[in-house]
Amino acid sequence: MTNFRTLALALVTIVSFTACSDDDSATTPVNEEEVITTLTATFTPAAGGASVVLTSRDLDGDGPDAPVKTVSGNFVAGAAYTGTVTFLNELASPAENITDEIHEEAVDHQIFFQQSGLGTFGYADVDANNHPVGLNFTYTAAPAATSGNLTITLIHLPNKSGVNVPAGDITNAGGGTDAEATFAVTVQ
Amino acid sequence: MRIYFTLLAVFLAGSWCAHSQTTLSGRVSTTQNQPLDGAHIHIDNLHAMSLPDGLYTLPNIPAGNHRVVISYIGYKSLDTVVDLYHNLVLDAVLKPESTQLQEVVLTETAQAKSTVHEDRLKAETIEKYSNASLGDALKEIAGVSSLKTGSTIVKPVINGLHSSRVPVISNNVRLEDQQWGTEHAPNLDINSAGRVSVIKGAGALQYGGDAVGGLVLVEPVTVLKDTLFGRTILTADSNGRGGSITSSLHQGAEKGWAWNASGTFKYMGDRQTPDYVLSNTGNREANFAGDVKYIGTNYNLQATYSFYNATIGIAEATHIGNVSDLVRAINNQEPSVIRPFTYKIGAPRQEVQHHLAKLNFNKDLSDGGTLALQYAFQLNRRKEFDLRRGDYANIAALDLTLATHSVNADWKKTIDNSTLKAGVSGSMQHNNASPDTGIRPLIPTYDKLDAGAYGIYQHAFSSSLSSEAGLRYDFSHMDATKFYQKSRWNSLGYNNGQFDNIITQDFGSQWLTNPKFTFHNISASVGLRKDFGNSLNLLGNVSLAMRNPNPSELFSDGLHHSNATIELGDLRTQKEKALKFSATLLKTGSTFSFELTPYLNSINNYIYLSPTGVEYTIRGTFPVYKYMQTNALLAGVDLHTDWNITSHFKHSLNAAYVSGTNTSANEPLIDMPPLNITNTLRYTVQNFHSLFAEVRSEAVFTQTRYPNNNFNADVPVDGVLVPTPVNISTPPPGYHLLHFTTGMQFTLGKTLAAVNFSVNNIFNTAYRDYLNRQRLYTDEVGRNFQIQLKLNY
Numbered sequence: 010m011t012n013f014r015t016l017a018l019a020l021v022t023i024v025s026f027t028a029c030s031d032d033d034s035a036t037t038p039v040n041e042e043e044v045i046t047t048l049t050a051t052f053t054p055a056a057g058g059a060s061v062v063l064t065s066r067d068l069d070g071d072g073p074d075a076p077v078k079t080v081s082g083n084f085v086a087g088a089a090y091t092g093t094v095t096f097l098n099e100l101a102s103p104a105e106n107i108t109d110e111i112h113e114e115a116v117d118h119q120i121f122f123q124q125s126g127l128g129t130f131g132y133a134d135v136d137a138n139n140h141p142v143g144l145n146f147t148y149t150a151a152p153a154a155t156s157g158n159l160t161i162t163l164i165h166l167p168n169k170s171g172v173n174v175p176a177g178d179i180t181n182a183g184g185g186t187d188a189e190a191t192f193a194v195t196v197q
Numbered sequence: 198m199r200i201y202f203t204l205l206a207v208f209l210a211g212s213w214c215a216h217s218q219t220t221l222s223g224r225v226s227t228t229q230n231q232p233l234d235g236a237h238i239h240i241d242n243l244h245a246m247s248l249p250d251g252l253y254t255l256p257n258i259p260a261g262n263h264r265v266v267i268s269y270i271g272y273k274s275l276d277t278v279v280d281l282y283h284n285l286v287l288d289a290v291l292k293p294e295s296t297q298l299q300e301v302v303l304t305e306t307a308q309a310k311s312t313v314h315e316d317r318l319k320a321e322t323i324e325k326y327s328n329a330s331l332g333d334a335l336k337e338i339a340g341v342s343s344l345k346t347g348s349t350i351v352k353p354v355i356n357g358l359h360s361s362r363v364p365v366i367s368n369n370v371r372l373e374d375q376q377w378g379t380e381h382a383p384n385l386d387i388n389s390a391g392r393v394s395v396i397k398g399a400g401a402l403q404y405g406g407d408a409v410g411g412l413v414l415v416e417p418v419t420v421l422k423d424t425l426f427g428r429t430i431l432t433a434d435s436n437g438r439g440g441s442i443t444s445s446l447h448q449g450a451e452k453g454w455a456w457n458a459s460g461t462f463k464y465m466g467d468r469q470t471p472d473y474v475l476s477n478t479g480n481r482e483a484n485f486a487g488d489v490k491y492i493g494t495n496y497n498l499q500a501t502y503s504f505y506n507a508t509i510g511i512a513e514a515t516h517i518g519n520v521s522d523l524v525r526a527i528n529n530q531e532p533s534v535i536r537p538f539t540y541k542i543g544a545p546r547q548e549v550q551h552h553l554a555k556l557n558f559n560k561d562l563s564d565g566g567t568l569a570l571q572y573a574f575q576l577n578r579r580k581e582f583d584l585r586r587g588d589y590a591n592i593a594a595l596d597l598t599l600a601t602h603s604v605n606a607d608w609k610k611t612i613d614n615s616t617l618k619a620g621v622s623g624s625m626q627h628n629n630a631s632p633d634t635g636i637r638p639l640i641p642t643y644d645k646l647d648a649g650a651y652g653i654y655q656h657a658f659s660s661s662l663s664s665e666a667g668l669r670y671d672f673s674h675m676d677a678t679k680f681y682q683k684s685r686w687n688s689l690g691y692n693n694g695q696f697d698n699i700i701t702q703d704f705g706s707q708w709l710t711n712p713k714f715t716f717h718n719i720s721a722s723v724g725l726r727k728d729f730g731n732s733l734n735l736l737g738n739v740s741l742a743m744r745n746p747n748p749s750e751l752f753s754d755g756l757h758h759s760n761a762t763i764e765l766g767d768l769r770t771q772k773e774k775a776l777k778f779s780a781t782l783l784k785t786g787s788t789f790s791f792e793l794t795p796y797l798n799s800i801n802n803y804i805y806l807s808p809t810g811v812e813y814t815i816r817g818t819f820p821v822y823k824y825m826q827t828n829a830l831l832a833g834v835d836l837h838t839d840w841n842i843t844s845h846f847k848h849s850l851n852a853a854y855v856s857g858t859n860t861s862a863n864e865p866l867i868d869m870p871p872l873n874i875t876n877t878l879r880y881t882v883q884n885f886h887s888l889f890a891e892v893r894s895e896a897v898f899t900q901t902r903y904p905n906n907n908f909n910a911d912v913p914v915d916g917v918l919v920p921t922p923v924n925i926s927t928p929p930p931g932y933h934l935l936h937f938t939t940g941m942q943f944t945l946g947k948t949l950a951a952v953n954f955s956v957n958n959i960f961n962t963a964y965r966d967y968l969n970r971q972r973l974y975t976d977e978v979g980r981n982f983q984i985q986l987k988l989n990y
Contacts, residue, residue, distance in 0.1 A: 038680045038704045039637045043589050045815055067815035069706065071756045071763065073688035075813040100706070110587040117586075124916030160913035165518065166584055168533060180525065183533020185584060186518025189817040191911075191918050 040100055044070040045107055045188045047097040050161055052090040052148055061090070063159070065190035068099060076190065083195040084128075084150040091133065092146045094120055094161065096188060108144060111163070115142045118187075119167045121179040123160040127151055127196060130177060140169040141177070156195040163188040218787070218844065221279070222254040223287040225267060228451065233291060236269040241732050241785055259787040259841060262317055267291070280319050283887050290422070290451065307614045307657035312665040312724030313400035314736050314781045314794075315414070316340075316837075318393040324987060325938075325953070328432040328441040328463060331365075331387045335413065338395050339851040340794065340835030342870035345969040346380040348468050348978045349480045349509050350547075353383075354968065356397055356796060357831050357855040357869045358410025361747045365413045366404050367553065368501060370573040373601040373626060374551050375640075377747035380970060383413070384505045384551035384577060386484035388430070388443035388461045391418030397794065397835075398777045399720060399742035402651045402667040403607060403620060406720025407744035409775040409800065417486065417501075418457060420449030429988045436957075436981035437479065438538065439465035450492055458487040466540035467510075470976035471961045476536045477513040477543050482506065495561040505551040510542040515974045516584050519817025520910040523973070524921055532975045544582045544590070552576040566610030575601045589635055596631035597640055614657040623648045628748070639755055639764075640748045641679035648672045661728035671718040673745050679752055680707045689765065696768065712751070712768055718743035736781040746770040750804050750824045756816075763812055765823045773826075774801040791838040796831075803829035805859070805867065808906045818910045820923070827861040831869075845882065851875040856902060864904045870968055871900035871931065887951075890939040900928040900967045929972055932964035940985075951987040956980065 046068055052061040061084055067076035084090070096107040111118045115136035120143025122130040128151040132141030164184040168174060171181035225236040225247045232251025237244065240263045245255040260282050268274035272291035279285060316338045326334035332343045332351025342354040355363050365372040365383045374384035387393075393415050399408040420426070425448045433440035445459030463482035468475045486503035514532030517523055526533065555573035562568055577600075580593035607620035626645040630638035651669035658664065686692060686708055702709040722740035729735065746766075753766035779796035807825040811818055833855030840848045852874045857866030879891035906926045911918035940953035961980040965972040 037632050038707045038709065039632045039635065041636060043586060043635055048815060065815055069682050069684040071814050071816065071819075072682045072684040073812055074684045076815045107586075114586060122916075123913045127916065158913070158917045160916045160918070162521070162913070165586060166513075166516075166534075171533075181529075181533075183514065183525075184518070184522070185516050186522050186817050187586070188815050189519055189521060189913070190815060191913055191916070 041070055041098075044098055044100060045096045045163070046070060046099045047104075048161065048163070048188050048190050049095045049097070050092060050192075051095070052084070052092045054085065055089040055091060058085075061194075063161075063190075063192045063194070065188075065192070066099070070100060078190065078192060080192050080194055083197045084148075086150055086154055086196050087152045088150050090148040090150070092148055094144055094146070094163075096163065111142075112144060115144075116140070116169070117166050119143055119164050119169055119174070119182065120146075121160075121162045121164065121177055121182070122146065122148075123162065123179060124157060126155055127157050127159060127194065132177065136169075138169070140175055143177075150196045154195075154197045156193070158191050159194050160189065160191040162186055218256065219258045219260055219281045220254060220256040220284045221258055221265065221281065221287055222252070222284070223289065224251040225253060225269070225289045225291065226251050227272070228290055228292055230290075233269050233272070236267060236272075236289075236291070238265070238267050240265050257787065259785070259790065259839075260847065261785070261790060261839060262319060263785075278317070280321065282319075282321070282881075283883050288422075292451075307660040307663075309611070309614055309616045309655035309657040309665075310663040310726050311655065312663060312726040312736050312738055313396055313398075313722075314783070314792075315394040315396055316792075317395075320391075323387060323390055323393055324430055325955075325985075327388055327430045327443055327461075327985065328434060328465075328983075329387070331383050331385060331390070331393070331413070331415070334387055334393065335395060337851070339792070339837040340397060340833070340853040340855075341395055342853070342873065342968060344379060344868070345966065345971075346382075347475070347478055347512050347515075347969070347971050347975075349465075349478070350380055350382045350511075352379065352381075353395075353413055354870060355395060355411035355413075356798065356833055356835070357857050357866070358798075361744060361750075362408070362410035363413060364405055364408050365415065367415045368417050368503075368555070369557070369571060369605070370553060370555055370575065370603065371405060371624075372551075372553075373575050373599060373603075373624075374549075374577045375579055375597060375599055377749045380547075381549075381579070384507070384549055385415060385503075386443075386461050386482065386486065386505055388445070389417055389459050389484065389486040389503060390415045392416040397796070398738060398779050398798075399740040399775070400667075400722045400724060400738050402653060402669040402720060402722055403618060406649065406651075406669040406671050406718055407742055409742045409744050409773060409777075409798075417488070418445065418447055418459075420447045420455065420457070421451065422449045423451055424449050427988075427990050429990075431986045433984050434465070434981055435983070436978055437465040437468050439463070439479075439540070441482070450490075452492050452494070455490045455492060456488060458485075460485045464540070467538050468978045469538070471963045471979035472976065473531060473535045474538050475512050475514075475532070475975055475978070476534050476539075477510040477546070479510045479540055479542045481508045481542070496559060498556075498558050500554075500556050502554045503552075505549070507547070507549050508542055509547045509549070511545040511547065512971060512975055513543065513545070513584070515971050516545050520819060520923060521817055521912045523925075524910070524912050524923055526974050527924060544584045546582050548578075548580040548582070548593075550576075550578045562610075564610070565612075566608060569605070569607045569609075571603075571605040571607075573601075573603045573605075575599075575603075577601075592634060593631075594634055594636050595639065596634050597638070598629045598631070599626065600629075601626045616655040618653040618655075619651065621648075621650045637680065637682075637755060639753055641677045641752050643675055643677035643748065645673065645675045647674075661730070663726040665722070665724045665726075667722045669720045671716075671720070671743070673714075673716040673718070675712075675714045677712050677748075677752065679710050679712060679754075680704065681710060681754065682707055685754060685765075689767070691768065714745075714751070716743075716745045716772055718745070718772065732783075732785040734781075734783040736783070738777075738779050740775075740777050740779075742775045742777070744773040744775070746772065746804060746824075753824065756819065763819045763821045764806065765821065767824050770804060770824060771802045771826060773804055775799065776801075788841045789838070790840075791836070793834070793836050795834040798831040800829040800831070802826045803859075803866075805829075808908060811908065811910060818912075820908050820910070820925075827859045829857060829866055830860050831855055831857045831866070845880055847879045847881065849877040849879070859904070862904075865902035867904050867906070867926075868968060869900065869902065871928070872898040886941040886943060888939075888941045891937070893936040893938070895934045895936065897931050897933075897966065899931040903928055903967075925973065928967040929965035932962060932966075934962055934964070935959045947990060949989040953983075953985040953987070955983045955985075957983065 167182035167184035488501035583594035603624035653667035724738035938955035
């Protein structure tokens with residue numbers, strides 16, 4: 010009987026010693042390298058002049074702080090603009106340009122411009138399947154002065170051949186939103 | 198007198214003689230193969246005696262699951278449980294009692310019976326779910342539902358509770374497989390199970406004191422007769438266009454070496470709803486389990502190893518980015534991703550591996566007690582892949598390795614009409630959250646130490662009244678290493694100085710912290726079992742359970758992609774305490790049997806996820822769910838009946854209802870299973886190849902009691918952010934499904950073969966289930982034809 014108690018104790022002891030796991034270094038913070046912190050849409054007037062720059066910057070990513078949005082100026086009624094959208098991860102140092110990744114995986118991404126009455130948006134780029142991407146676009150401001158909201162959405166893995174999706178309608182796009190920013194803009 | 202319940206030899210062989218009711222027959226002999234004349238065989242209130250040649254026959258046994266006791270004075274009794282659905286042969290070899298005839302028995306000693314009731318799955322049911330999962334099979338027990346993520350990730354829900362509240366004990370080892378996650382199914386192969394049972398409530402203190410909901414006990418196949426036999430089950434399914442094969446070999450022994458080995462492969466492609474393909478819902482499994490046992494005169498030593506390896510596709514349509522996507526998904530009714538059928542599994546998917554190795558030693562002590570020692574090591578690797586951009590596409594978004602060492606020592610002794618059980622246990626656990634994912638881990642790296650001790654005393658006041666009382670103490674210490682974004686740290690209110698002492702380093706935008714927790718828990722149970730005669734028994738139990746907050750309740754901190762929610766744990770979470778009152782009224786009759794279990798579970802500091810607001814990020818808007826604590830009351834009743842209408846027709850009923858209330862907020866608890874009623878009508882022709890055909894009707898009602906967590910979110914409509922109601926709370930309508938199964942048995946030489954054919958969801962009904970986490974996105978799977986071939990050799 011005593012033997013078995015000893016055996017039991019011995020077993021427990023051996024196990025306890027072998028069980029001591031080495032402390033692996035979890036002391037490196039994970040810097041989310043994939044996250045988008047900054048969306049910038051730059052509108053360059055075809056007729057020359059100052060560009061309009063819309064920026065949404067969220068330096069804590071999915072954290073609780075809300076993104077900070079800036080609009081550099083107003084659009085000119087009836088004017089034509091060529092535009093670009095860029096994405097950055099400013100949590101990485103130096104800041105990482107996510108735009109290149111999106112460009113490389115253009116078939117898996119599409120940018121949508123949602124608005125009402127601000128004018129017309131058109132895609133100025135296509136992916137390998139001849140579907141629009143939206144990193145480059147055109148914008149013609151409404152003929153009369155107005156103001157409203159413009160929402161720019163980057164969708165990862167949309168159904169790019171869904172109904173009206175190539176025309177820029179997000180309704181049937183599916184996929185997952187990687188970035189979404191709404192700006193209050195004015196056409197004057 | 199001392200009563201040993203040492204099972205020595207059981208051999209079950211199916212036979213299909215023409216009898217209107219089932220008959221148990223066989224031969225009782227000694228280890229020297231001498232027949233035992235006058236051995237006592239009893240099942241419930243039916244008795245038989247063996248003849249001079251050792252043969253016995255016990256006729257007129259109602260079909261069902263029965264406890265069989267075969268005893269002979271001076272010999273150790275055989276006490277086992279058999280599924281009797283057709284005539285069985287049970288040969289018993291009784292071993293001499295070491296203290297043979299030292300005492301003269303004049304009065305019958307009452308034997309203490311456990312007051313804790315176990316609901317056991319029939320072997321036939323376990324085999325039926327060979328190509329499915331443990332969670333699917335457990336649904337056949339009244340009061341057990343399933344919490345699903347899609348169609349392949351299935352967690353058991355016992356009386357409305359799941360995950361950390363329902364520990365799974367596999368082969369006497371508490372499964373440590375990151376069970377806290379609602380989308381983490383138990384990591385075990387149902388085909389390695391010989392016996393699966395459920396204990397509702399925390400009454401079984403030897404397994405732990407924190408089973409607020411209940412326990413699932415899974416035990417492997419054991420063969421106690423000197424024989425080698427094998428089993429193979431082949432299953433083919435139309436929905437998912439795949440199947441599985443499982444094979445096992447068992448070498449039993451009365452003494453000396455015995456071993457078991459089994460393996461399973463599963464290969465399934467995309468499932469299909471009545472209207473569309475559920476893209477990326479295939480799954481694969483490759484599992485192995487084996488053990489070697491040496492049986493000595495009064496001891497046995499066993500080494501066991503099992504490996505579970507699964508890849509599970511998650512419907513791609515459920516991966517969304519933000520609330521705008523969620524609103525579009527809810528409104529569109531059809532998932533956004535529907536592609537042609539494929540076997541390919543892309544992202545999102547889970548890759549899970551679970552290793553379990555254990556050594557155990559059982560010894561019959563010279564004073565009549567038994568001692569069991571066990572060491573177990575478990576390694577659980579979980580990788581979850583998400584739809585990611587660029588180089589990250591092939592890097593897991595979640596990569597956790599959980600290693601657990603555990604030791605147990607259990608002692609049991611019966612003196613007269615009392616049984617005493619006592620034991621100690623200890624475990625060490627290390628979780629490693631890989632930083633290589635490039636995503637801040639939801640569950641941090643941590644170390645955990647547990648130690649516990651229990652004592653259970655069972656006493657029989659008379660042959661019809663038994664009682665049981667148990668007490669358990671548990672110690673737990675956790676030491677974690679976690680990074681917090683400073684903005685999150687502040688928004689959680691941790692910056693009030695309370696937690697300054699756990700900050701160990703400043704990493705710019707993040708704090709490195711070292712939270713530590715220590716818990717001392719007491720759990721207890723008392724129970725009574727009264728036999729009213731006529732096979733009518735009443736069991737009453739009161740149990741107190743304490744459960745520590747799990748890692749996700751303490752540390753969750755981030756975006757949950759499939760729900761588009763930000764989930765936040767809380768370092769201030771307290772342990773949960775549950776007091777459960779339950780009663781079971783059992784009646785086993787030859788024509789009618791029933792089991793009625795009403796219960797009341799009052800939970801103090803019940804931990805639940807509650808919506809607390811909305812956060813804006815560059816990805817869009819997200820509702821925030823925080824782990825909160827409240828007081829909760831769960832009241833419900835489970836009913837199971839079996840009715841042998843004629844010798845050919847049998848009706849079975851399962852019904853369960855639970856009402857869960859958040860008593861502090863006076864609102865219903867979320868995710869409570871709605872009223873469900875299952876009726877089964879089975880037609881059997883014993884004397885024609887054990888032919889059976891059964892129709893099962895499964896009715897699940899609409900859950901009308903739910904907390905309204907619907908919220909308004911700003912969703913862009915034509916560029917304008919419009920506050921849009923997001924209906925995430927309203928349960929889907931109830932549904933009714935019909936299933937059909939038929940089967941026959943054949944003998945091919947020494948092989949017993951059975952062929953089953955079944956149709957699930959005969960009418961291809963489109964439905965959604967309240968307890969499926971993907972119910973906002975997709976319908977449940979549609980009709981499935983299944984053919985199963987079982988071979989016993």
